[in-house]
Amino acid sequence: MLEDTIKKIEAQIEAIPVLSPVTSELLGIISEPNHSLHDVVAIVETDAVLTSLVLKTVNSAAYALERPIETVSDAILFLGDTIIAGLALRREKSGVATANLSGYLADADSNWAHALKTAIAARYFAKRFSGGKVREGVAYTAGILHDIGKSLISTLFTDDQFTSIKDTEFIDLEKEILGISHAEAGYMLAIKWKLPAVMCDVIRWHHEPSVAQDDSKVLTYIIHLADLTAMMSGSGTGIDTMRHTIDSNYSKYLSISDRDLELAFFEIQLEYNTTFNAIQASFESLKSYQSVEKNQ
Ligand SMILES: [Fe+2]
Ligand SMILES: [Fe+2]
Numbered sequence: 065m066l067e068d069t070i071k072k073i074e075a076q077i078e079a080i081p082v083l084s085p086v087t088s089e090l091l092g093i094i095s096e097p098n099h100s101l102h103d104v105v106a107i108v109e110t111d112a113v114l115t116s117l118v119l120k121t122v123n124s125a126a127y128a129l130e131r132p133i134e135t136v137s138d139a140i141l142f143l144g145d146t147i148i149a150g151l152a153l154r155r156e157k158s159g160v161a162t163a164n165l166s167g168y169l170a171d172a173d174s175n176w177a178h179a180l181k182t183a184i185a186a187r188y189f190a191k192r193f194s195g196g197k198v199r200e201g202v203a204y205t206a207g208i209l210h211d212i213g214k215s216l217i218s219t220l221f222t223d224d225q226f227t228s229i230k231d232t233e234f235i236d237l238e239k240e241i242l243g244i245s246h247a248e249a250g251y252m253l254a255i256k257w258k259l260p261a262v263m264c265d266v267i268r269w270h271h272e273p274s275v276a277q278d279d280s281k282v283l284t285y286i287i288h289l290a291d292l293t294a295m296m297s298g299s300g301t302g303i304d305t306m307r308h309t310i311d312s313n314y315s316k317y318l319s320i321s322d323r324d325l326e327l328a329f330f331e332i333q334l335e336y337n338t339t340f341n342a343i344q345a346s347f348e349s350l351k352s353y354q355s356v357e358k359n360q
Contacts, residue, residue, distance in 0.1 A: 066243035073216050073249050077256050080158045086111045087152040094145050094201030095260070104145045105137045113350070117151050118143070120346035126338050146187055146204035147339060150180060153208045154343065160212040160253070167218035170302030175214070180340055181299040183207030185290035185332045190283075192328075193318040197282045203290075206266045209259070210287050213250025213267065214301065217242060234307040235271045247271055273311055285314040297333055 083091075089107050093099045108114050115136055122139040123132045133139050140148060153161055154176065161179040164172045183204045190203035220242055238245040251268035259267075265280040266287050276284035288311060295305050314320075320328075 069217075069220060069242050069244055072220060073244070073252060076216050077253050080160070080253065080256075081156075083156060083158070083257055084152075086114060087149075087156060090149055090152050091205050091259075094149055095199060095205065097199060099145075101137060101140055101145070104140055104148060108136050108140070108148060114148075114152060114155065116353075117155065117346045117350060118148060120349050121147070121151065121342045124342040124345035126342035126345065146183075146201050147343075149201065149205050150183060150208055150339075151343065151346070153205075154347070160215050161208055163215035163218070165214050165218040165301055167221035168214060168302040168304055170300075174299070175211075175301055177299045177340065178294050178301045179208045179211065180343070181294035181297065181332065181336045182210060182287065182290045184336050184339060185293045185328070186286050188328055188332050188335075189286045189290060189318060189320070193320040193324070194282055194286065195319065198286055202262070203283065203286055206263055206283060206287050207290055209250075209254070209263065210267055210270045210291060211246060211250065211301065212253055213246035213248065216249040216253060217244065217246055233309055234304040237307075245271075271308055274313060282317045285311075285317045289314045289318070293329065293332060297329055299336075 086107060090104065093103050093107065108118055118136055118139045119133070122142055123129065127142075133142060159172075162172050162176045164170075165175050170178075184207070186203040186207035187200045190198040191200050194203075217238070232240065235245045235247060247268055247270060251264055254264040254267045262280040262283060265277050266284045269276040269280075269284050270287045270291060273281065273284040273288040292308065292310050294300070295308070300306065
C-alpha cells in the first residue's frame with residue numbers, strides 16, 4: 065500500500081517541471097545576506113514576462129501611486145525583492161503554489177492565498193523576532209513553498225476520508241490514510257528540485273518543528289507559526305484548516321510576546337490584502353494580454 069503510494073508520488077514528481085533557471089537564480093540571490101538590488105534587477109530583466117509582471121504589480125490600483133513606476137529597479141525598490149520571488153514562484157509551470165487541491169476541498173486561489181499569507185507572516189516574524197538569525201528572503205520563500213507536498217497527494221484522497229475522523233492531528237491522519245504526509249511528500253519534491261538543505265528541512269518538519277535540524281530550527285518555527293497565523297486569519301487550505309496543533313515552543317526561538325502576536329495579526333492582514341490584490345491584478349492583465357495575442 066505505502067509502496068504504491070510512494071510510486072504514485074514519485075511518478076508525479078517526475079512529471080512536474082523543474083523550477084525555471086530564473087526562479088532558481090532569484091531564490092539563490094535573495095537568500096544571500098549581502099546581495100544588492102542590482103543583482104535582482106539584472107535577473108528580472110532577462111525575463112520579459114517577469115519584468116512585465118513586476119511593473120504591472122507595482123502600478124496596480126492596490127498601491128495607488130500618484131505617478132507610474134517605469135523601471136524594474138524603481139519597482140523593486142518600492143516593492144522589496146521578496147515579493148519578486150513570490151511573483152516568480154506563482155508563475156512557475158509546476159503550479160505547486162497554485163494547484164487545485166481537490167482532495168483538501170481547496171481551490172487554486174485558496175492554495176495561493178495560503179502560500180502568500182504564510183510568506184508575508186514568515187517575513188514579518190523573521191524581520192522582527194528572529195534576532196537577525198533568519199533572512200527575510202529565506203523566510204518568505206519558505207512560506208510560499210512550505211505546502212508544496214499537498215499538490216502531490218491531494219488527488220490520492222477520496223471524498224469522505226477526512227470527514228469521518230474528526231479529532232486526529234491532520235498530519236497523523238494523512239499518514240494513517242496514505243502512509244505519508246504532505247510534509248514528507250513535499251520533502252521528496254524539494255530534494256528533486258535541489259532546494260537548499262534548510263529549505264528541504266523546513267518543508268519536511270513545518271508541522272513538527274521540534275524535530276528539525278538545529279541549523280534550520282528557527283526558520284522551521286517561523287514557518288510553523290506563520291502557517292498557523294495564515295489559517296487563523298482565514299487563509300487556510302480547506303479541510304485541514306485548524307486541524308494542526310501549535311507547538312508553543314516557538315517562544316524559545318523567537319522573542320515574541322502575546323501582544324506582539326496580536327499586532328502581527330493585524331499588520332500581516334493589511335499587508336496581505338494589498339499584496340494579494342496587486343499580484344492578482346498583474347496576473348489578470350497578463351492573462352488578458354496573452355489571450356489577445358493568441359487570437360491575433
Ligand atoms: Fe502544511
Ligand atoms: Fe500550510
